[in-house]
Amino acid sequence: MTKWLSVFGFIAVAASAEPVLVTGGKYTPAILLDESVQSLVMEDFKLDATPVTYAQYLEFVKANPKWQRAHAAAIFHDGNYLISWPGNTEIPKGYAERAVTEVSWFAARAYCSAKGGRLPTLDEWEYASSQYLQQQQLSDQAYAQMLFGRHSNPTAYSQQPLDVNSKALAHMHNRVNEWVEDFQLMLTSGDNNDILSSSCGDSARFMADFGDASYATFFRYQSRSNYRAQSTTSTLGFRCAYDME
Amino acid sequence: MKPLMIAIAAASLVFGSAMAQDHSHHHNHKDHTTLGAAQVSQEDSIYHLDGEWQTHTGETIQLAELQGQPVLVSMIYGSCTTACPVLVNDARRVYQALPEAYRKHVKLLMVSFDQDRDTPAALAEYANKYGLGENVWLFLHGQDDNIRALATLLGVRYRKRADGDFDHSNLVTVLDTKGRIVQRTEGLNRPVDEAVAALMKVIDDNHLMHH
Amino acid sequence: MKSFVKTALASALLVSFAGCTGVVDANVPLKHDSEYVIDGKIYGMPKAKIYRDEYNGPAVVGDYVTMVPHLAELDYEGNKEHEVRMDVFSQNVEVAPGVSYNAWTFGGSVPGPVLHVREGDRVVFKMKNRSTEEVVITKPFKGAAPYYNQVATNQLQKHKPVVAPMPHSMDFHSGTVAANDKWATIAPGETIEFEWIANYAGTYMYHCGTSSVLMHTAMGQYGAVVVSPKEGYPTDDQVDQEYVIVQSELYLEQMGDSYIYDHSAALARDPSHVVFNGHVSSLSENPLKANEGDRVRIHFLNAGPSGTSSFHVIGAIFDMVWAEGDPRNTWYGMQTVLLGASSSATVEFIVPEEGVYKLVDHEFADAERGAAGALYAGPRKK
Numbered sequence: 099m100t101k102w103l104s105v106f107g108f109i110a111v112a113a114s115a116e117p118v119l120v121t122g123g124k125y126t127p128a129i130l131l132d133e134s135v136q137s138l139v140m141e142d143f144k145l146d147a148t149p150v151t152y153a154q155y156l157e158f159v160k161a162n163p164k165w166q167r168a169h170a171a172a173i174f175h176d177g178n179y180l181i182s183w184p185g186n187t188e189i190p191k192g193y194a195e196r197a198v199t200e201v202s203w204f205a206a207r208a209y210c211s212a213k214g215g216r217l218p219t220l221d222e223w224e225y226a227s228s229q230y231l232q233q234q235q236l237s238d239q240a241y242a243q244m245l246f247g248r249h250s251n252p253t254a255y256s257q258q259p260l261d262v263n264s265k266a267l268a269h270m271h272n273r274v275n276e277w278v279e280d281f282q283l284m285l286t287s288g289d290n291n292d293i294l295s296s297s298c299g300d301s302a303r304f305m306a307d308f309g310d311a312s313y314a315t316f317f318r319y320q321s322r323s324n325y326r327a328q329s330t331t332s333t334l335g336f337r338c339a340y341d342m343e
Numbered sequence: 344m345k346p347l348m349i350a351i352a353a354a355s356l357v358f359g360s361a362m363a364q365d366h367s368h369h370h371n372h373k374d375h376t377t378l379g380a381a382q383v384s385q386e387d388s389i390y391h392l393d394g395e396w397q398t399h400t401g402e403t404i405q406l407a408e409l410q411g412q413p414v415l416v417s418m419i420y421g422s423c424t425t426a427c428p429v430l431v432n433d434a435r436r437v438y439q440a441l442p443e444a445y446r447k448h449v450k451l452l453m454v455s456f457d458q459d460r461d462t463p464a465a466l467a468e469y470a471n472k473y474g475l476g477e478n479v480w481l482f483l484h485g486q487d488d489n490i491r492a493l494a495t496l497l498g499v500r501y502r503k504r505a506d507g508d509f510d511h512s513n514l515v516t517v518l519d520t521k522g523r524i525v526q527r528t529e530g531l532n533r534p535v536d537e538a539v540a541a542l543m544k545v546i547d548d549n550h551l552m553h554h
Numbered sequence: 555m556k557s558f559v560k561t562a563l564a565s566a567l568l569v570s571f572a573g574c575t576g577v578v579d580a581n582v583p584l585k586h587d588s589e590y591v592i593d594g595k596i597y598g599m600p601k602a603k604i605y606r607d608e609y610n611g612p613a614v615v616g617d618y619v620t621m622v623p624h625l626a627e628l629d630y631e632g633n634k635e636h637e638v639r640m641d642v643f644s645q646n647v648e649v650a651p652g653v654s655y656n657a658w659t660f661g662g663s664v665p666g667p668v669l670h671v672r673e674g675d676r677v678v679f680k681m682k683n684r685s686t687e688e689v690v691i692t693k694p695f696k697g698a699a700p701y702y703n704q705v706a707t708n709q710l711q712k713h714k715p716v717v718a719p720m721p722h723s724m725d726f727h728s729g730t731v732a733a734n735d736k737w738a739t740i741a742p743g744e745t746i747e748f749e750w751i752a753n754y755a756g757t758y759m760y761h762c763g764t765s766s767v768l769m770h771t772a773m774g775q776y777g778a779v780v781v782s783p784k785e786g787y788p789t790d791d792q793v794d795q796e797y798v799i800v801q802s803e804l805y806l807e808q809m810g811d812s813y814i815y816d817h818s819a820a821l822a823r824d825p826s827h828v829v830f831n832g833h834v835s836s837l838s839e840n841p842l843k844a845n846e847g848d849r850v851r852i853h854f855l856n857a858g859p860s861g862t863s864s865f866h867v868i869g870a871i872f873d874m875v876w877a878e879g880d881p882r883n884t885w886y887g888m889q890t891v892l893l894g895a896s897s898s899a900t901v902e903f904i905v906p907e908e909g910v911y912k913l914v915d916h917e918f919a920d921a922e923r924g925a926a927g928a929l930y931a932g933p934r935k936k
Contacts, residue, residue, distance in 0.1 A: 132504070250812075251718070326381075331742050
């Protein structure tokens with residue numbers, strides 16, 4: 099069984115998409131992390147076309163036994179790391195082309211590092227997301243509905259297979275939440291005030307506008323920042339970023 | 344999308360002017376914005392982190408080499424002029440409040456956020472300024488990814504600003520001999536009693552005084 | 555009172571300290587070094603604890619924790635320390651015939667459980683974020699609150715466990731504490747534990763305060779705490795029936811076969827449903843019961859998240875109303891009580907005759923969207 103799966107995993111890896119170039123440029127985030135910075139200039143970088151799959155992650159843990167379920171140091175996860183896996187080098191049946199989940203931020207970073215990459219920064223991920231939305235020509239309303247729809251039933255989305263041969267960015271919003279390097283949200287509005295120390299409902303000042311799309315995006319920022327680096331859930335995955343040569 | 348476009352037009356920003364605006368915004372507060380520390384809900388050793396660090400004396404070490412003694416750790420950056428010197432001084436205050444016999448068993452670890460500017464040489468200068476003699480301070484310079492991982496384990500939140508300075512949490516943490524978090528003091532110029540008691544307990548529990 | 559402010563001393567001192575509380579107020583037992591008293595109320599709770607634990611016991615624990623419209627009887631004298639647990643997790647619930655959605659819940663229902671305490675009581679609260687688990691609440695569970703059995707015998711919401719991992723928090727309006735500490739957000743798998751004192755009598759909302767608070771509350775994360783006054787209400791010995799009603803809006807839209815949260819509608823305050831006790835039929839399928847001549851007391855909370863409520867009982871007049879449930883805030887002879895979001899009132903009325911009394915939000919746009927129910931009155935028994 100293990101053997102068969104590993105063969106299958108290898109094929110999936112071989113068929114997986116190349117990282118795609120995200121062309122840099124000026125970018126106005128929907129969420130103002132700092133009241134005094136309204137736009138950013140992003141450099142070129144590369145980003146995996148899709149979230150990392152189970153098959154890819156299986157290859158990684160085979161090559162890096164210390165990231166196998168039974169061997170990962172307790173400090174790097176919340177106790178549910180790869181909890182659905184039948185064994186250390188065996189993924190659940192039928193999962194090969196799904197986005198890998200039940201991975202902590204530490205595990206995601208280790209994977210990307212092993213691939214010669216890193217996790218995207220929050221700005222990089224959101225910049226890629228905004229470009230992706232333009233490519234998709236998705237209306238703000240449709241985008242918002244998709245995101246809130248996923249939050250209403252996240253498991254159904256996370257279990258869908260990925261388009262592993264995609265040549266362009268894919269599944270930015272319709273599979274899993276994704277780790278970013280600096281996931282702990284840091285919204286500041288003057289000294290001694292940041293969002294984690296403030297109470298509910300007082301976040302409108304951080305939004306560039308009050309459209310449907312911005313609320314949907316902001317909700318991603320908000321929920322992402324409240325995970326711990328050790329968190330593993332069945333709806334939280336990642337993709338890797340790469341610096342330009 | 345329309346309001347977004349207006350926002351761009353109104354701000355008409357390129358990165359450089361964004362930075363300039365950032366400066367003017369903060370002109371009365373040249374230093375950083377304090378970020379609240381994150382909760383930590385793990386109880387294991389942070390010495391599982393396997394990255395390499397350069398000390399202010401030019402050596403290369405891994406955090407695991409600090410095992411066997413209690414460590415007082417804080418994260419700072421060298422060009423920070425207000426909060427960071429206070430954090431370093433807070434660590435020194437803890438050290439000086441320890442009974443004489445306990446002091447030599449404690450390491451004061453200061454880890455820099457600033458991969459680019461806080462070279463080992465720059466950190467050596469910083470260490471000299473704060474005295475206390477050889478082998479008490481350990482200032483570390485590391486790579487961004489290791490800095491981020493350590494900060495995350497300690498619950499120190501930080502971000503680099505466009506002007507190269509850092510917004511960060513002010514946190515002094517006591518680690519036991521195995522590198523587990525046993526006490527945290529958040530804020531500047533806080534009473535040192537709890538940190539002192541935590542360090543003494545680690546030393547007593549491990550019978551370090553008899554060695 | 556300054557003598558109550560203590561510095562951190564050896565825990566041995568706690569014993570003697572507890573011994574001297576009687577000097578100020580025999581009913582106010584201090585527990586932690588950090589606590590102090592102003593006007594008979596206790597402040598200065600210790601810091602919240604956040605940790606991971608393997609807990610998989612009953613999701614709702616507490617002897618005085620019930621399902622709406624029930625209110626547990628306080629069968630003890632004076633004050634008490636309550637150990638209460640309300641875990642947070644997702645549950646598919648029906649809110650109207652054929653309309654169900656994956657709610658984010660405290661304890662698995664919408665609204666969440668009702669907690670009943672007495673003014674001055676201490677609550678030691680625990681909550682595990684179990685949004686990564688399928689939590690079943692429709693079967694009795696040893697050690698669970700009375701709430702469990704009440705849910706098991708009232709299947710109107712057709713509870714089905716679902717997994718929807720999400721960070722959450724708990725904000726008790728009945729607690730006077732530093733919100734950034736006690737109402738902190740916890741990640742899936744984490745448990746938060748904190749204490750609060752029911753310093754003020756009244757009926758209070760609790761809800762999730764995690765951003766977006768509009769979404770978290772609209773998804774179903776709210777409920778009521780009833781803090782009965784230390785000296786009681788003046789009518790306590792005349793009350794025959796006591797109930798709790800929580801009104802709230804739902805903002806749902808259809809997507810395929812199921813319903814999802816509609817943030818645009820929530821922002822526009824255009825609810826798909828407005829409900830009493832979580833279902834358009836809660837108080838029609840299971841009407842409140844009383845008899846002719848009874849004095850009925852209702853603790854009515856408008857949880858919002860954003861709308862007002864104009865609560866009215868067709869055929870009755872509220873002869874006593876305590877705004878927010880505080881016995882010092884007495885109103886008389888009210889036909890309708892207007893409540894903003896998170897406001898409450900404790901109302902009483904005499905059931906004049908045997909018959910059916912419709913309960914409505916007299917803002918008829920809300921009544922037409924579900925905010926209606928009934929009280930069935932039997933013949934006079936007195």
